[in-house]
Amino acid sequence: MSGDSSAVxxxxxxxxEDTATLCLQSRRQKQHQVSGDSHAHVSRxxxxxxxxxxxxxxxxVPDLLQITGNPCYWGVMDRYExxxxxxxxxxGTFLLRDSAxxxxxxxxxxxxxxxxxxxxxxxxxHNFSFDAHDPCVFHSSTVTGLLEHYKDPSSCMFFEPLxxxxxxxxxxxxxxxxxxxxICRCTTYNGTDGLPLPSVLQDxxxxxxxxxxxxxxxxxxxxxxxxxxLLSPKGIN
Numbered sequence: 434m435s436g437d438s439s440a441v442x443x444x445x446x447x448x449x450e451d452t453a454t455l456c457l458q459s460r461r462q463k464q465h466q467v468s469g470d471s472h473a474h475v476s477r478x479x480x481x482x483x484x485x486x487x488x489x490x491x492x493x494v495p496d497l498l499q500i501t502g503n504p505c506y507w508g509v510m511d512r513y514e515x516x517x518x519x520x521x522x523x524x525g526t527f528l529l530r531d532s533a534x535x536x537x538x539x540x541x542x543x544x545x546x547x548x549x550x551x552x553x554x555x556x557x558x559h560n561f562s563f564d565a566h567d568p569c570v571f572h573s574s575t576v577t578g579l580l581e582h583y584k585d586p587s588s589c590m591f592f593e594p595l596x597x598x599x600x601x602x603x604x605x606x607x608x609x610x611x612x613x614x615x616i617c618r619c620t621t622y623n624g625t626d627g628l629p630l631p632s633v634l635q636d637x638x639x640x641x642x643x644x645x646x647x648x649x650x651x652x653x654x655x656x657x658x659x660x661x662x663l664l665s666p667k668g669i670n
Contacts, residue, residue, distance in 0.1 A: 484652040489644040491622040492559070494538065496575040497641050498614040501606055503577060505529045505599035508606065515542035516549045518600060525597030529580065538641060539576060545595045552594045554579065556643045563594060613638055 500506050507515070510530040519526055519542060527543035534540075537553040544550070554576060557565035561579045562572035571588070573579040583589055583596040616638060620628070625638045 486650045486652055487646055488648050488650065490647055491639070491642050492645055493617045493620075493622050493639070494576065494641045494643070496577050498618045499575070499577045500529070500539075501611060501614040503529065503580075503599075504601035505580070507602050508610075512540075512542065512551055515551070519544050519549060522600065523598060525586070525595045526600050527594065527596040527598065528600040528602075529576075538643065541580070541594055541596060543594050543596055550594070559645060609637075613640075617641070 494500070505527065506529045507518075508531060510528075511533055515528055515530055518528065522544050524544055524547075527541050529539055529541055532538055532540040532553055534553065537555065539554045540551055541554065542549065542551045552563050554561050554563065555565035556562075557572075560572040560574055561576050562570050563579075564570040565572065570593075571579070571582050573582060580596055583594050586595060586597060589595050616625075616628075620638075622639060622642050625635050628635065628638075630638075
């Protein structure tokens with residue numbers, strides 16, 4: 434479990450969209466009404482910032498073995514190589530590859546509307562989707578389950594990937610890759626640390642994983658240093 438810390442200003446009003454405008458107007462009115470004495474008072478009292486820490490767990494991709502055995506999966510490949518393979522192919526032809534973006538594991542490249550298109554597979558709350566933060570978009574607990582759903586044209590909206598024809602891989606994966614997929618099916622991310630393997634191989638087993646946020650902790654606050662212009666009434670505009 435790891436933590437990421439960030440500093441955020443303490444909220445003084447609700448953050449709901451329907452009250453945001455009122456909050457801003459109220460703050461502006463108070464700023465216009467404040468006097469030199471009140472500025473000095475604010476400076477003496479000081480503002481506070483609150484530190485938060487986000488805790489994550491790391492999870493292995495649940496169906497890595499099925500992905501590795503799927504003929505549509507090509508492994509490491511950039512978008513230009515994928516588009517070259519899809520050149521001249523019919524609508525709905527697609528392939529699955531490793532994403533070039535660090536925040537994503539997989540991407541699909543496909544043909545639709547006589548164009549080359551691509552979509553990243555997102556992860557949220559142990560589910561995979563092409564738009565993980567929209568509850569109306571289909572999601573699946575596995576990557577292969579997501580691909581299977583979009584094979585049916587009737588299930589695809591006009592803006593979603595159409596994955597009806599798999600462009601099959603023309604080479605086999607190495608035995609090392611296949612063994613990794615088998616081992617990952619039988620253990621967890623943290624469980625790989627207990628395997629009698631060199632650290633290099635343990636890192637190799639953990640390569641296909643995602644982070645899942647479990648909680649946000651509020652840590653102690655600390656005063657923010659007042660700006661020098663607020664300490665002197667002459668500096669107030």
